[in-house]
Amino acid sequence: MSIQTKTLSVRVKDKHAKLLRQMSYEVNQCFNFANELTMKASRNYSDAGAVKPVWMSAYDTQKPVLKFRKESGFIIPSHTAQEVCAKHAQARKQFKRAKLRWRVSSGSKRSLGFVPFKKGSAKWKNGQVVFAKHIFKVWDTYGLSQYEFTSGSFSEDSRGRWYFNVCVQVEQLPTATGKAAIGVDLGLKDTATCSDGTKLERGHRQDL
Numbered sequence: 373m374s375i376q377t378k379t380l381s382v383r384v385k386d387k388h389a390k391l392l393r394q395m396s397y398e399v400n401q402c403f404n405f406a407n408e409l410t411m412k413a414s415r416n417y418s419d420a421g422a423v424k425p426v427w428m429s430a431y432d433t434q435k436p437v438l439k440f441r442k443e444s445g446f447i448i449p450s451h452t453a454q455e456v457c458a459k460h461a462q463a464r465k466q467f468k469r470a471k472l473r474w475r476v477s478s479g480s481k482r483s484l485g486f487v488p489f490k491k492g493s494a495k496w497k498n499g500q501v502v503f504a505k506h507i508f509k510v511w512d513t514y515g516l517s518q519y520e521f522t523s524g525s526f527s528e529d530s531r532g533r534w535y536f537n538v539c540v541q542v543e544q545l546p547t548a549t550g551k552a553a554i555g556v557d558l559g560l561k562d563t564a565t566c567s568d569g570t571k572l573e574r575g576h577r578q579d580l
Contacts, residue, residue, distance in 0.1 A: 374543070374544045375443060375541050375542070376541070376542060376544045377522075377539055377540070377541055377542075378539070378540060379516050379524070379536055379538065379539050379540075380516070380519070380537070380540055381535050381536070381537045382510045382513055382516070382535065382536050383503075383510060383511045383535055383536075384508055384509070384526065384533075384534040384536050385417045385508075385510065385511070386534075386536060387509075388508050388532070388534065389532065390527055391506060392485060392487060392534050393448065393485055393528075394447065395452075395504070395526070396477070396485035396486060396487055396528065397446065397477045397489045398441070398444075398446040399448060399452065399456055399475075399486060399487055399488070400483060401440075401444065402437050402440065402441055402446075402453050402456045402457075403459075403460055403475045404475055405436070405440050406433040406437050406457050407460065407471055407472055407474065409433050409436060410427075410428045410433065410464065410470050411470055411471035413426040413427075413428050413470070414426060414427070415470075427470070428461075429461055430460070430461035430462075431459045433460065434453075434454055437453055437454075437456070437457055438450055438453055438454070438570055441453045441505075447504065448475055449489075449504045451489065451490045452487065452488060452489055452490075452493070452504070454490070455489060456486040456488065459488060462473065472501050475564065484527070484530065485526070485527065485528030485534065486525060486526070486528070487526040487527075488524075488525040489503060489524075489525065489526075490523050491521070491522040494521050494538060495521065496516050496519075496521065499517075500570075501516075501536055502522070503526075508526075510524045510530065513552075516538075519538075519540040519541075519542075520540065520541065521538045521539075521540065522538070522539045522540065522541070523538075523539055524536070524537045524539055525537050537579075557574050
C-alpha cells in the first residue's frame with residue numbers, strides 16, 4: 373500500500389466565529405507587516421545603488437514579524453506567525469513581486485478570514501479541535517480521531533462560515549486488475565486468428 377496526502381475540511385460551529393475573526397485580523401496584521409518589510413527592502417535597493425533588488429526570504433521576515441506579534445499582544449501562536457511569513461514568501465515567488473496586495477480586515481473589500489497552522493499545532497482531543505489553547509467544536513463528518521493531523525488552516529467563506537482544513541496521510545488501496553479477454557476471428561477458411569495475434573490451424577485444438 374502507498375501513502376497519499378489528502379485535505380479534510382469540516383465546518384466549525386458558529387459560536388467560534390468571533391474568536392476566529394480576531395485571529396484572522398492578527399494574521400492580516402502580520403502579513404501586512406511582512407509585506408511592508410519586503411516592499412521597503414526592494415524599494416531601497418535603487419537608492420543604495422545596488423545592482424539587484426533585495427529579495428527578502430521567509431526566514432528574513434520571521435524575526436521582525438515575531439517581534440511585532442509579541443509587542444502587539446496577539447493571541448495567535450508564534451508558529452502561525454511563522455507560517456504567515458512562509459505563505460507570504462511563497463506568494464511573492466509565485467507572482468514574482470516584492471509587494472503583494474494588503475490584507476483588509478474590515479469593509480466591503482475585506483479579505484476572507486484565514487488562520488494557517490503548522491504540523492503539531494492543531495490536535496484532536498475529546499471530540500474537539502484544540503488550537504492555540506482554545507477549543508473548537510466542529511461537525512466531524514470524517515471521524516477525525518482516526519487521523520494524525522499535519523499542517524492546515526481555518527478559513528472563512530463568503531457567508532461568514534468557518535471551516536477547519538487539515539492535511540492527513542491515508543493508505544491508498546491498490547487498484548484491482550482484471551484478466552484481459554482474447555477475441556477469436558472465425559471468419560477465415562484455413563485458420564482462426566486471435567486478437568493477440570495467435571493463429572490457430574483449422575482442425576487443431578488449442579487451449580486458450
